[in-house]
Amino acid sequence: MKKYLAAFMALAMAATALTGCGGGDSAGGDDSNKTYKVAYIARAQSDSFAAWLANEMVAAADKYDDIELKVFDGQADDAKENAAIENAIANGYDAIIVQPNNGEAQRPYVEKIVQAGLVAITTNSRIEGIEGASSVDADPYNQAQVNAELALTQVPENAKVVVLKGPSGNFHADQRRIAWQEVFFDQRPDVQIVGEDFANWNKDEAMALMEDWTTAHGKIDAVISMNDNMAAGALEVVKGNPTYKDMLVYGVDGTAEACLLIQDGSMTSTCLQSAIDLAALNLDTVHKLLTGEETQIDTDIEEVLITADNVDEYVEMYKKNGQITE
Template structure:
């Protein structure tokens, strides 16, 4: 499929150049009013199709605010790289930092440093729990997983054999989505057997490799259960040309451009939309309200509509309008 989402939303993310700016000092409740606010957005990874889409939408959303200058940095799906970028953003005195964590546990101490430095700090996709202060703009990952799992209750055949693909260890979205599948599906369907489960770190290529191995070891697999669309797409790629897996069910989350095309083709069964445009617009709106003092605290979620073959054209049209397909 030539229209892979990563290609459709490819972008060039900046590095950590030394810049200047002034955050609010420690303990200040009122922030200095400025004509221009410098905001650092630290993206998880350009190679992750959803993260790349979100970074593009962040840049577009920031253009609607004359007093915000957004700089985007690529965390490269590497905790050390992302942590160093947070430290650099603090040292370079950005007015605000928006962090898309690779691993919330690994990034948490560095995000806390930004909060403690008096910098407006938002965690997004996923939010980081347990911080002392800070703000968040996210989706509810349990609900994202639950709406797809509840559909699968009706679709997965009796005594089915399934494989499960998870995101990075310690990632809030991966953990919560997997919890939703456990409670909403597996606990309700003791007849279903998980023949293989592993993390593919949101990565399409890693999922492809795992699925190649699993399909050799298991002649019968009835469904692919993935915590995001990117991994589901990789798993489906691994099964191309293998007639014994024709008609396999496959479930994801994110509703990426590539996922909508896979649903249209009848390859991906369902996903739930995590709208990067809505998420980005809410992030930039929130950071502006916090910087200008309009609000003191923000913790909000976007919605998560289900996408199936019945309504997929609506979302394909959305991506066509956005230039992502």
């Protein structure tokens, strides 16, 4: 039976917000009865991983009786994301969690959160070096490394490959590309990069680039993508074309879509960046900071390589949480 991805991206959050756990503010007095207002500034709901993470943040917040979480959509636009941060500061949130679109563009606005005396957390990806801010993330170098090590044994000699990059200046995008260079390309000088460009985590942008590359270069042996969404876009362009039936495709995030593509043999591997784990760790972190249990936290989730050998267990995981339906 054909599998379909559940419509988990339908969040409808432009300039509005999703409420994760109700309750409202308590009127002063004993902090044990306080409801903490937490704003989560999501990068962009058009990005499948960002949408998944936003959903999981809401679900994780629902487990805390003293946290009210609202999610705001940055729409992959630095100006809109920065405005959302400023609005959250002005509107009396106790903590603001920021998923940067471009870390350096958001840096001064996260610094404003700290200056306002609020709890500041950066996540997916962290912005390093902000005194007074905490972070919850994954190690993007390691995420790419596990894929690159696999590719060393799989990519054929003298292969033609293309590289899909995330946004310039994004910590995850940059670190994943560095890992691919050091672990794979430096060890495989026979491999020719025939196309490399920024697709900014976006499926449509990846499709446009892949269309150009297939027209210009014909057969491509491997697609090296810094995330699953762009990898899926590249695959959409060559779907059903026998010229590309053996093309290798590598990604990061371990999204439901990527797992189905690995299961049906279209995609080679991905590294799980569990939005479930990331959201749970974010809420645990913000709660500890708000209640004074900790004053500074910088922590990472683990990375797991997903291939045809173990993909079935992750497909089952997504079936159980409703992101894949039959």
